[in-house]
Amino acid sequence: MHAILQGIQPTIKGWTAFRRDLHQHPELGFEEHRTSRLVADKLREFGYSVHQGLAKTGVVATLKAGDGKKVLGLRADIDALPMVENSGKSWASQTDGKFHGCGHDGHTTILLCAAEYLARHRNFNGTLHLIFQPAEELLYGGRVMLEDGLLEKFPCDALFGLHNMPGMPVGTFHFRKQAMMASCDTVHITVFGTGGHGAIPEKTVDATLVACQIAVALQTIVSRNVTPFAQAVITVGSIQSGEAPNIINEKAVMKLSVRSLDPQVRQLLLKRIDEVARLQAESFNAVAKVEHINGCPVLINDDAQTEFAISVARELVDESQICTDAPALMGSEDFAFMLEANPNGAYLMVGNGPGPMVHNPGYDFNDEIILPAAAYWCLLTERYLQ
Ligand SMILES: [Zn+2]
Ligand SMILES: [Zn+2]
Secondary structure, X not given: OOHHHHHHHHHHHHHHHHHHHHHHOOOOOOXXXXXXXXXXXXXXXXXXXXXXXXXXXXXXXXXXXXXXXXXXXXXXXXXXXXXXXXXXXXXXXXXXXXXXXXXXXXXXHHHHHHHHHXXXXXXXXXXXXXXXXXXXXXXXXXXXXXXXXXXXXXXXXXXXXXXXXXXXXXXXXXXXXXXXXXXXXXXXXXXXXXXXXOOOHHHOEOHHHHHHHHHHHHHHHHHHHOOOOOOXXXXXXXXXXXXXXXXXXXXEEEEEEEEEOXXXXXXXXXXHHHHHHHHHHHHOOOEEEEEEEEEEOOEEEOHXXXXXXXXXXXXXXXXXXXXXXXXXXXOOOOHHHHHHHOOOEEEEEEEEEOOOOOOOOOOOOOHHHHHHHHHHHHHHHHHHOO
């Protein structure tokens, strides 16, 4: 067993209790006041210099050792989801409708556990910034931290982040070079027509029917405009229009989720959605207004930093516990904003074992991965800040 694993082992019981306490008290994006306070208190207790208030509830903690000039940033997300838990665990959420259904309680605990070990041993040479980010599930907490000056106040030479993944064996490490998580854009299309009586269509422009035509036409973008070698999805998740059977509606609102694994394909999708919606509407004498509500970039891992991250895993666990070519996912992750601002970094997955997928009401973070994942952050810090 690696010396770091041995060094952390005696603290795991306490960190498991800490994780379960976070799980019982989930908080949604930008409302993580209790979580943020607990995190900041722990870090101060360990001897970090702690900065609170970036992106409202974000926390950045800094520890220096030696006179090394290199600076490393490690990031964890801290928020929960607006959903009802039915995991049946004794430490289940105590707040109805809020649930750590993605394991960010675990990511927070992993980074704190590593923080404690690193402060106790200080076996590195340089500056370490630990970034606790709010509102990942809104897919813009990372962006707001950057807008609040994260990388100006705390410049980092390299940045790393991780996520647990159900279905992958407990404590296995999964890496991928280049694109790993898809971009995610929310687009709203509002169709304006002319309302009227359901029996007199010739006097109207039916916004509901135009929205339906747009929804069908949008499905030609991935099939006819995007190369078959690229991955892309356009989902029309909502069309809202009208209440009564005998009224032709003057307005319809469509809500889209748009994903891809290539920044250029992402731009193509957004451009074509705008063109198709506006021109389809025009062909029916209606008007479509297209609004880009929110967007998160493709998460792209740096090749050299991924190699480095793999080498750290090889030192910690057996080769059979490591996957160096994990499949890309069409889900999204707003750590992508940080890697977009500083591309020198990587994101990895740690197996959560069998059980329900993240965002499923039955999901729970597996406390068995606190030890290997925290040891991984410690060794990565010691190797990056040699
Ligand atoms: Zn999630
Ligand atoms: Zn998550």
